[in-house]
Amino acid sequence: MKTLLIICDGMADRPVPELANKTPLEIANTPNMDWLAKHGVCGIIDTIAPGITPGSDTAHLALLGYDPYEVYTGRGPFEAAGAGIDLKGGDVAFRANFATVDDSGAITDRRAGRISGTEPLAEELQKISVKGAKIIFKSTTGHRGAFVLRGEGLSHEVSDSDPHEVGKKPLRIAPLLQEQQPTLPVYPLITGGIRKYVVRRNRAVKTAKILNEFSKKAYDALDKHPLNVERKKNNLPAANYLLLRGGGIVPHLTPIKERFGVDGTCVAAAALVKGVCRLAGMRVVDVPGATGSVNTDLHAKAKVVLKSFEDQDFVLLHVKGTDEASHDGNARAKIELIEKIDAILSQFIDEVDLITVTADHTTPVSVKDHTGDPVPVLISGDSVRVDDVQEFGERSVTEGGLGRIRGKDLLPILANLMGKTQKFGA
Amino acid sequence: MKTLLIICDGMADRPVPELANKTPLEIANTPNMDWLAKHGVCGIIDTIAPGITPGSDTAHLALLGYDPYEVYTGRGPFEAAGAGIDLKGGDVAFRANFATVDDSGAITDRRAGRISGTEPLAEELQKISVKGAKIIFKSTTGHRGAFVLRGEGLSHEVSDSDPHEVGKKPLRIAPLLQEQQPTLPVYPLITGGIRKYVVRRNRAVKTAKILNEFSKKAYDALDKHPLNVERKKNNLPAANYLLLRGGGIVPHLTPIKERFGVDGTCVAAAALVKGVCRLAGMRVVDVPGATGSVNTDLHAKAKVVLKSFEDQDFVLLHVKGTDEASHDGNARAKIELIEKIDAILSQFIDEVDLITVTADHTTPVSVKDHTGDPVPVLISGDSVRVDDVQEFGERSVTEGGLGRIRGKDLLPILANLMGKTQKFGA
Known part of the structure; x- marks a missing residue:
């Protein structure tokens, strides 16, 4: 059964006074979404939990059936996976910035003059050897990169080296755990659960030591690299320091294929979403023209979706631009993109057996950031208990047959409607 | 307060194209259920969790307030309890088949010619002594029986001896745990959680050894038993091997009386449901004429229900036939049985204070098997907040006052409406 899950990033919104207290989704002309809602079952979703504001990574983990409180350790692993690094469970991954430090060691530019073309530097970084771990680094966009430490007994419970401030020296990386276990452990599921505190702390101490050793060696290697010597000559900021942040240990995610019997493809432009899908064991397809922005080529994406169904039964189509427009507070651009998304749905209605439309979180144009409001969802297909909802919107769906789900x-x-689930019990 | 919980097995369904996209429950003429819905509060239930397909055992455990992920270890214990064996926590119970093996040890008939009257063989099996455990065996219907191993430190994490195929030899029973703990534990809650892996494995090794010793001794005893000597003489397949499957350790279930203050009686024909109720500490009444089929004597069951209220305040009435009709894909038979169930409800409306009608899971006639769709529920009585739902059906109840519950x-x-619950806090 061909099943399509369309996730419009940050599409859900709050009533906008300038739109007669309607939301962008409510005011947009969306005949296809309305048709699907009419011929489907609707409801609202708390992607994580009521009132909890999701990131795009935690929201997508949840929408793929994982409990983010159990598996999420930080943004690093998902960005690294999205950058195409083939991660292993136990790897520790960070988001990295090339930055400029002066001779006193103080940061003069956190983005090294928004340098691009850092691949030669990346090559140099991968050559650095540290005791107890292997270094993997990949340049991504501009001054950014994904940094991965691979080895036995590493930890993500270490601080960032990025002070997020010019004029300061990069921070010394330290374990985030005190020497003594606190009496009231906070978020036991996130911070390690069963694994003993002392083991966790020892791993964090070891990892911090490796990262500090690496940071020093990286500075030595980068500062004298021909590319930076050339930049200094041209009065450009040298990319001579690698700032690390958002470290996370790569979670052991049981693939969705194993958990739900669903063989999936991800069609997305956003690296973070691609990373979540890769770690969930999905195939990730790159679409030329998919920009992760409001000007993305939706027709190219739709073509790839339909092609993917030739040998897969589950496709996740992610559209990032709705979130971008919301962060810009641009209701007009949001409405226009929603209408463009709606227009491509007609291609799917005849071809796909089960269509789901939802958002990963609410991003109100009035707030210009994610919020913890629930998101609307519709599921349309032959096997569903069609309800009375007549159009797709944040409020119209609340009377739908799905009620309020997580x-x-x-x-x-979806796996149940696809006939994929195993009976639990007899 | 007399409280009746009516569970119609597999009654919930999906829209059926041949029924103008209505479900059997929606199309059936159910004036009493509709009256109760009108004078009650309605909603939908995910018996286990959204999308998860329940068995009848796990579903009933959940409807009696237990978390199946915590307490369910397999079907064996519930069948054994349903067969009337007085189980103790820690017993390991299996489903058993009398089968026929030839002189080479290969199975020639998995059901020993659908033998019946195996009680003399059962007596023989109970005499077998094995080191480290006591044998309990009870013949049930036909070639079937319930096999229980009682002793210290036993495990249910062992394989079946039943190869489910004629021509093969019975399988050697082996521990289901590898020597090394796997890095990706599957269903940690089900398979033991905190208990240490090595202890679990040692118990499984010990239990497998006992079961293999028993299987050999059982063959020796059965093969030369006069009943089998006689069968061979008459060219009938000897019931000379006991195949074991579906092993489960008897969970320590805190009785519902202790948890909710509710003293309960179960009126059911299905052994599996009776077993769940017995293990939950309920009284189980046998009803002559209750067949567990569409032709069951509902009036006899209703009489027993009303009689049970003379000294109990909570009765669970289970009707199996709705599931049977669904497994057969027989919408007509399903509708007829739903209407018969509805007809007996009138006897309860005047006599019972609080009536609940629901299903344990969905069994669509189109699928002929259980699915993970939610089930409708109504609760009718003086103390409930009556909502606007006018009739009882999978979709009409979704707008009810209960919303979507587990x-x-x-x-x-129910215990709350009965005034049985204790305050948690001050």
Whole structure:
């Protein structure tokens, strides 16, 4: 059964006074979404939990059936996976910035003059050897990169080296755990659960030591690199320091294929979403023309979606631009993109058996940032208990047959409708 | 307060194209259920969790307030309890088949010619002594039986001896745990959680050894038993091997009386449901004429229900036939049985204070098997907040006042309406 899950990033919104207290989704002309809602079952989703504001990574983990409180350790692993690094469980991944430090060691530019073409530097970084771990680095866009430490007994519970401030020296990386276990452990699931505190702390101490050793060696190697010597000659800021942040240990995610019997493809431009899907064991397809922005080529994406169904039964189509427009507070651009998304749905209605439309979180144009409001969802297909909802919007769906569900329940619900689930019990 | 919980097995369904896209429950003429819905509060239940397909055992555990992920280890214990064996926590129970093996040891008939009257063989099996455990065996219907191993430090994490194929030899029973703990534990809650892996494995090794010793001794005893000597003489397949499968350790279930203050009686024909109720500490009444089929004597069951209220305040009435009709894909038979169930409800409306009608899971006639769709529920009585739902059906109830709840929340909700719950806090 061909099943399509369309996630419009940050599409959900709050009533906008300038739009007669309607939301962009409510005011947009969306005949296809309305048709699907009319011929489907609707409801609202708390992607993580009521009132909790999701990131795009935690929201997508949840929508793929994982409990973010159990598996999420930081943004690093998902960005690294999205950058195409083939991660292993136990790797520790960071987001990295090339930065400029002066002779006193103080940061003079956190982005090294927004340098691009850092691949030669990346090559140099990969040559650095540290005791107890292997270095993997990949340049991404501009001054950014993904940094991965691979080895036994590493930890993500270490501080960032990025002070987020010019004029300061990069921070010494330290374990985030005190020597003594606090009496009231906070977020036991996130910070390690069963694994003993002392083991966790020892790993964090070891990892911090490796990272500090690496940071020093990286500076030595980068500062004298021909590319930077050339930049200094041209009065450009040298990319001579690698700032690390957002470290996370790569979670052991049981692939969705194993958990739900669903063989999936991800069609997305956003690296973070691609990373989540890769770590969930999905195939990730790159689409030329998919920009992750409001000007993305939706027709190219739709073509790839339909092609993917030739040998897969589950496709996740992610559209990033709705979130971008919301962060800009641009209701007009948001409405226009929603209408463009709606226009491509007609291609799917005849071809796909089960269509789901939802958002990963709410990003109100009035707030210009993610919020914890629930998101609307519709599921349309032959096997569903069609309800009375007549159009797709944040409020119209609340009377639908799905009621209010959690993000992590969505994929089990779809797997059930696809006839993929195993009976639990007899 | 007399409280009746009616569970119609597999009654919930999906829209059926041949029924103008209505479900059997929606199309059936059910004036009493509709009256109760009108004078009650309605909603939908995910008996286990959204999208998860329940068995009848796990579903009933949940509807009695237990978390199946915590307490369910396999079907064996519930069948054994349903067969009337007085189980103790820590017993390991299996489903058993009398089968026929030839002189080479290969299975020639998995059901020993659908033998019946195996009680003399059962007596023989109970005499077998094995080191480290006591044998309990009870013949049930036909070639079937319930096999229980009682002793210290036993495990259910062992393989079946039943190869499910004629011509093969019975399988050697082996521990299901590898020597090394796998890096990706699957279903940690089900398979033991905190208990140490090595202890679990040692118990499984010990249990497998006992079962293999028993299987050999059982063959020796059965093969020369006069009943089998006689069968061979008459060219009938000897019931000379006991195949074991579906092993489960008997969970320590805190009785519902202790958890919710509810003293309960179960009126059911299905052994599996009776077993769940017995293990939950309920009284189980046998009803002559209750067949577990569409031709069951509902009036006899209704009489027993009303009689049970003379000294109990909570009765669970289970009707199996709705599931049977669904497995057969027989919408007509399903509708007829739903209407018959509805007809007996009138006897309860005047006599019972609080009536709940629901299903344990969805069994669409189109699928002929259980699915993970939610089930409708109504609760009718003086103390409930009556909502606007006018009739009882999978879709009409979604706008009801209960919203979407979990199976394990139902009994606490009923106990609350019965005035049985203790305050948590001050």
